[in-house]
Amino acid sequence: MDFSISEEQKALRDRIIKFAQQELNEDVVTRDREQIFSRELWQKCAEFGIQGLPADKTYGGSGVDALTCAMGLEAFGYGCRDGGLVFSICAHILACIAPISKHGTEEQKQRYLPGLCDGRLIGMHAITEPGAGSDPFSMQTRAERDGNGWRINGTKAFVSNGPIGDLAIVFAMTDLQKGFHGGATAFIIEKGTPGFSHGKRFEKLGLHTAQVSELVLDNVYVPKNAVLGTVGGSTSIFATAMDWERIVLVASHVGTMERLLETSVAYARKRSQFGQAIGKFQAISHKIADMKVQLEAARLLAYCAAWRLDHARTAALDAAITKLFVSESLVGSALDTVQIHGGYGFMAEYEVERALRDAVGSTIYSGTSEMQRNIIARWLGLG
Template sequence: MSASEKKEAFNPVPEVQPLIGRTLFNETHEAFRETARRFFEREVAPNHSRYEEQGHVDRDLWNKAGEAGLLLTAIPEEYGGLGGDRIVSAVIMEEQARVGASAVGFSLHSDIVAPYIFNFGTEEQKQNYLPRMASGELVGAIAMTEPGTGSDLQGIKTRAEDKGDHWLLNGSKIFITNGYLCDIVIVAAKTGNSGQGSADTSLFIVEAGLDGFTKGTPLKKIGMKGQDTCELFFSDVKLPKDAILGAPGTGFGMLMKELAWERLLIAILAQGAAEFAFEHTLDYAKNRQAFGRPIASFQVQRHKLAQLASEVSLGRVYTDECLRAEVEGRLSPAGAASAKCWVSEMCSRVIDQCVQIHGGYGFMWEYPVARAFVDNRVHQIYGGTNDIMRELIARSL
């Protein structure tokens, strides 16, 4: 067996208890957490280095996740989902972050792509796609960003023309999570000519394998090396008339309705990553010897750890309250933007200090904090840059 075929040993670091207790989860959530934890410890963590080398997870990991009931957990059972709430979704994200599994794109598939189909799709579209997404038979992606546009969704150039009996799709997308392995992708495209981006945008469900739909190779990123991210190209792709989600011109409104949850999702992942790095750093500081005693016994390091614990706890409280508000239907777009902005930046601050506490070992790729350092910087960029988040918050004041 070659080195690349061998599984890594996974030894979880003991969890650090938060400075304030959590009240968000009930017994059902915690029972589900054990299922998710076993899956990530047994199926994901031992293979993560190999995922980073190949640029994507193994395709059968999706089928295994479906069999374990970890996909589409917030989608009703009648469509193959678990019928849970978004707190269940958060449990999966937290357990993913707990093992540093940056390669896994389950949350985008289950909590971003599937809700578009469930909330805006026809009954036929729901029955056709959602059960197969829940089982892992189909991998979902969403394609908004283009080479010439980032956070400016109204400026997209990809276009779908109404040809009477079909749509003709042309354009390209970039930085598409799950793009390389995707079986279906929701594509944002222009369908009108009014000159108003919000009125001309529509969403389409595009199936892999259609003539003219091609995928680039996984992109080489500085972090999240194992996460499947690529470019997508559409050249005269013929789509059936029923491939559209909702009515023509309503796509931008759909995107705005779902983006708040997507931004909170990023905050949840960033919060989990900060806790992951802090737990590893606290364990390292207690065991690393310098001048005959653990480095955690030196006041400068003790005080630094105390500061990190406080920042992580502050992020935890706000993220939990935003999640509670989301489930209760009262999370505002500005609240979600604030969570995404503050928690993602807190995550980077905390991990930077975790690397510093590790010293030279913090710069070594085999140490979890080194991977966390590059894996989590992107939280400040995708889902709308933090500069855009501040503008959204300012508009609400």
């Protein structure tokens, strides 16, 4: 087993960290408090090449493999303290660019990928509904044939980038008798299409700079070339998005975990109580030691799973294991960081309370921890 990292991967990591630390962290406390999404920072990231990491160079991307993309987003999560911006960009890359890159027609790739890579377009992924979250079989959005196209009606919930997005991959039932597997289809729908709008904007516990809303489809007509993949073939589209999110999105969490570890070590060294640095107390040093163990295990899981995205027939089990472990480790590391900082950790100025608020959602989005355990159990023949 070769665990070495190439010079190109090291250089990419270093460049992204330097860029993020220099360009993306100013006024992050204010942006979080006022729940501001910065299109200017989004554009800076695109110009640097973040959004285009996995897309083919033909369409304006960098064309890196999944492992290198994971390493790049790990560096992004480490260097950028704006968790909402990191989340928004990851959702855009992994749930929109990745499926279009893998399943889109040549016309769709040429039409959408350049804008998604260079910052002109913001992507969305819409499958969750008010009554259908972990259970896609309960999906109520319907698409019916209308002449040479489709007529779509329904409401999607918790859509990342919903209020600011320019195009969405929308899932709708096209054959009720077949159900979700074989009876659901993915469509690419552009902002400005009559009847297509964002609805209620959601207030969240964390990730305040990431915009999330409903998407409303009121008698929306799309031509047949709006179908992504094949009619009834949404399962593979959804699987691509989820595998990439559950592996490569959580790689950004690994970067956040490393930053939290360094923050905790630095504070434990300088903060004194009872005549000595608090890091000399086992109650503190053992927390930090456990954080280091969790970080290294999380990184290995993420890297191994990312490699399998490009080299294995399926990475679904690896994705579930990685998502479960890394997300719960992130929450634990964030909580430990707050605890190590004591009363200061509870205060906004130290910025670690924000890391905890942002971390909580990681065990929910892209499939809850409970769903990941269900997936793992089924792979073990228990479901």
